[in-house]
Amino acid sequence: MLTIVRYELIKTYRKLRTYIGFGLIGLLVPLIYWGMSFAGDDMINGMTRGLQQNFLFVGTLFNGWFVSNLVLNSLFVHVPFLILLVAGDVFAGEATSGTYRMILTRPASRNRIFLAKTLGSVVYVYSLVLFLAVVSVGLGLLLFGHGDMLMLQESGLAILPADELWWRFVLAYALAGWAMSIVASLGMLFSTFVENAIGPIVGSFAIIILFFILGNLPFEFFENLRPYLFTTYTDVWRKAFDMEIQAAGILEDIAILGVFFVLFLSAAWTIFRRKDILS
Amino acid sequence: MPFLLLTTHRLLLPLLAAAICISTASAQDTASPAQLLERVQQQYDRVRDYQVDISATVDMERMQVPEMNARLYFKQPDKVHIESDGFAMLPRDAVSFRPSMFDTEQYDMVIQGAETIRGIRCTKLKLLATSDTVRLQRAMLYIDTKRDIVLRMDADPGAGASAMADFTYTKVNGMYWLPKAITLEMDSPMSFRRPGVKRKSKDSAPAKAKITLSYTHYVVNKGIPDSRFKNSKTGAAK
Numbered sequence: 187m188l189t190i191v192r193y194e195l196i197k198t199y200r201k202l203r204t205y206i207g208f209g210l211i212g213l214l215v216p217l218i219y220w221g222m223s224f225a226g227d228d229m230i231n232g233m234t235r236g237l238q239q240n241f242l243f244v245g246t247l248f249n250g251w252f253v254s255n256l257v258l259n260s261l262f263v264h265v266p267f268l269i270l271l272v273a274g275d276v277f278a279g280e281a282t283s284g285t286y287r288m289i290l291t292r293p294a295s296r297n298r299i300f301l302a303k304t305l306g307s308v309v310y311v312y313s314l315v316l317f318l319a320v321v322s323v324g325l326g327l328l329l330f331g332h333g334d335m336l337m338l339q340e341s342g343l344a345i346l347p348a349d350e351l352w353w354r355f356v357l358a359y360a361l362a363g364w365a366m367s368i369v370a371s372l373g374m375l376f377s378t379f380v381e382n383a384i385g386p387i388v389g390s391f392a393i394i395i396l397f398f399i400l401g402n403l404p405f406e407f408f409e410n411l412r413p414y415l416f417t418t419y420t421d422v423w424r425k426a427f428d429m430e431i432q433a434a435g436i437l438e439d440i441a442i443l444g445v446f447f448v449l450f451l452s453a454a455w456t457i458f459r460r461k462d463i464l465s
Numbered sequence: 466m467p468f469l470l471l472t473t474h475r476l477l478l479p480l481l482a483a484a485i486c487i488s489t490a491s492a493q494d495t496a497s498p499a500q501l502l503e504r505v506q507q508q509y510d511r512v513r514d515y516q517v518d519i520s521a522t523v524d525m526e527r528m529q530v531p532e533m534n535a536r537l538y539f540k541q542p543d544k545v546h547i548e549s550d551g552f553a554m555l556p557r558d559a560v561s562f563r564p565s566m567f568d569t570e571q572y573d574m575v576i577q578g579a580e581t582i583r584g585i586r587c588t589k590l591k592l593l594a595t596s597d598t599v600r601l602q603r604a605m606l607y608i609d610t611k612r613d614i615v616l617r618m619d620a621d622p623g624a625g626a627s628a629m630a631d632f633t634y635t636k637v638n639g640m641y642w643l644p645k646a647i648t649l650e651m652d653s654p655m656s657f658r659r660p661g662v663k664r665k666s667k668d669s670a671p672a673k674a675k676i677t678l679s680y681t682h683y684v685v686n687k688g689i690p691d692s693r694f695k696n697s698k699t700g701a702a703k
Contacts, residue, residue: 240651244547244553245549345531347551
């Protein structure tokens with residue numbers, strides 16, 4: 187089994203498209219930080235203008251943690267697309283390159299191949315999220331130093347103490363990895379339908395955008411629909427930055443995302459097992 | 466005859482003491498607003514410099530902040546420097562309160578009766594800014610005339626907001642009254658409306674914020690070099 191997983195990983199990391207996500211993050215994050223080095227203080231002042239009339243601010247809130255969180259918030263809208271570039275190609279890519287029939291005639295069962303592809307996709311997801319973490323946090327702390335972190339939350343402003351931020355970021359990235367794994371499983375599901383990777387990538391991303399929009403429409407019908415959309419739970423990583431961590435809420439979101447993960451993969455597995463390979 | 470003299474003294478002494486007390490109290494009560502503020506200022510002027518550790522808790526709507534710690538340095542006449550290992554936000558007018566904040570040329574003053582605060586009778590001194598460029602436009606100081614210290618300050622820190630600071634004191638080195646704790650209640654800056662936005666209902670008053678400052682580890686009149694205040698962003702708090 188490990189050998190199949192290893193081959194899947196080799197296949198994934200030998201493809202050029204795998205590195206589009208890494209390249210984009212590696213390019214975008216330094217660019218964002220370069221821009222922030224000019225306007226970062228103005229951003230903090232804008233967020234705290236009302237407070238600064240009455241309060242003396244000692245120390246700075248513009249630091250590596252603040253910019254890393256900002257990057258995490260802004261880039262995470264686009265990360266699903268980067269995930270789908272690879273996940274959408276998992277099965278369809280085999281069909282495109284004509285290797286589907288070859289891998290399925292090997293002694294390894296379809297179940298094992300499916301499991302290896304799933305593990306390979308999850309490893310890719312976590313490697314991309316880890317890369318985002320290292321680049322954004324590492325570079326952020328290197329360029330802007332550390333300190334307490336100012337956050338704009340739904341409930342207002344929050345300042346998180348510096349000594350808690352390491353584990354909060356680790357938790358946030360771990361949760362983000364899990365949420366993106368569900369996106370990958372959706373991409374894999376779409377990938378089993380067709381023989382070209384473009385369809386699964388665009389189709390899955392369209393579903394994500396549709397669910398995001400539906401989940402945010404302020405009408406009662408759509409509000410009732412919200413619990414049944416997986417995109418409602420993909421921002422679970424934000425809960426790592428709540429002033430008081432609600433462990434029960436996080437575990438619930440992890441479990442619900444797990445249900446979607448199993449659901450998408452079960453459907454993908456069913457199609458993959460019954461698929462008549464003609465190419 | 467000596468007995469009579471002794472008896473007379475015994476009667477006269479308490480009367481004399483009572484007369485002195487009444488005359489002192491009367492002098493306190495009849496002090497002009499400027500004299501009253503001057504006496505409070507003299508009390509504060511006895512402290513040439515000090516450093517103190519401050520811990521602050523902020524309870525404010527739409528704002529979550531952990532307990533913050535800072536060290537404040539003060540040197541006469543108005544040098545203030547605040548340091549913190551992390552980030553700290555401290556109420557501008559309360560954290561380094563001094564009567565010299567109220568320049569007698571910038572404020573009209575009037576005594577507006579008395580009020581008892583925590584069992585201590587205080588004289589109420591009202592200050593009104595003479596120019597609209599002064600940040601604190603209106604303030605009411607509740608002065609304990611026995612110790613010449615301010616026990617409460619009501620103020621308008623601007624933008625139509627109001628704030629009330631309650632001071633409790635500790636006697637440092639057995640001779641200097643300095644704040645031990647300041648409790649500040651103010652209209653929450655996070656609940657201010659944007660210009661042009663109407664309040665939802667007439668009853669929905671702005672939420673209150675409560676800030677508590679605790680002062681510990683005073684070091685008074687030991688000398689603080691001017692270099693400590695160089696490049697201080699907190700600067701002279703006026």
